[in-house]
Amino acid sequence: MADxxxxxxxxxRLLLSERVSEVVIPATEGEMTVMANHAPTMTTVKPGVVTVKAADGKVSRYVVFGGFADILPTGCTLLAESAVPVEEVDRTLIEKRIEAAKNELEGIAHGDxxxxxxxxxxxELTQLNGILVAF
Known part of the structure; x- marks a missing residue:
């Protein structure tokens, strides 16, 4: 398989920079799998889990809170608004983000x-919170 x-x-920080065989990104329009020789694409990223399969077969996961990905046939760069390895996720942090989003929502007029x-x-944050229960 090509890397x-x-x-x-x-x-x-730079969380990861390496040769991989596949990356699954939580794109705004749905999950997308990126592999070598992917068509050039730019996409926004929603809160979710990025799954990375390294060239040696090792799988790692990262929680991202939005951003965008630039995909080329030779590589992919994901610029996240915020990201942490799944192992370092603090559930209270996500719950605080959910509460902040609820508070922000209260101050915005309907139809806006x-x-x-x-x-x-x-x-998306609520779904992410549910997904992380599995990890």
């Missing part, structure tokens, strides 16, 4: 486009 370069970057985005973000 490609993958980088996962957050504002705080910003409200729709906030509702979507809250739903």
């Amino acid at each position: 490609f370069n993958f980088e996962l970057v957050s504002p705080e 486009e910003q409200r729709t985005r906030a509702e979507t973000f809250l739903t």
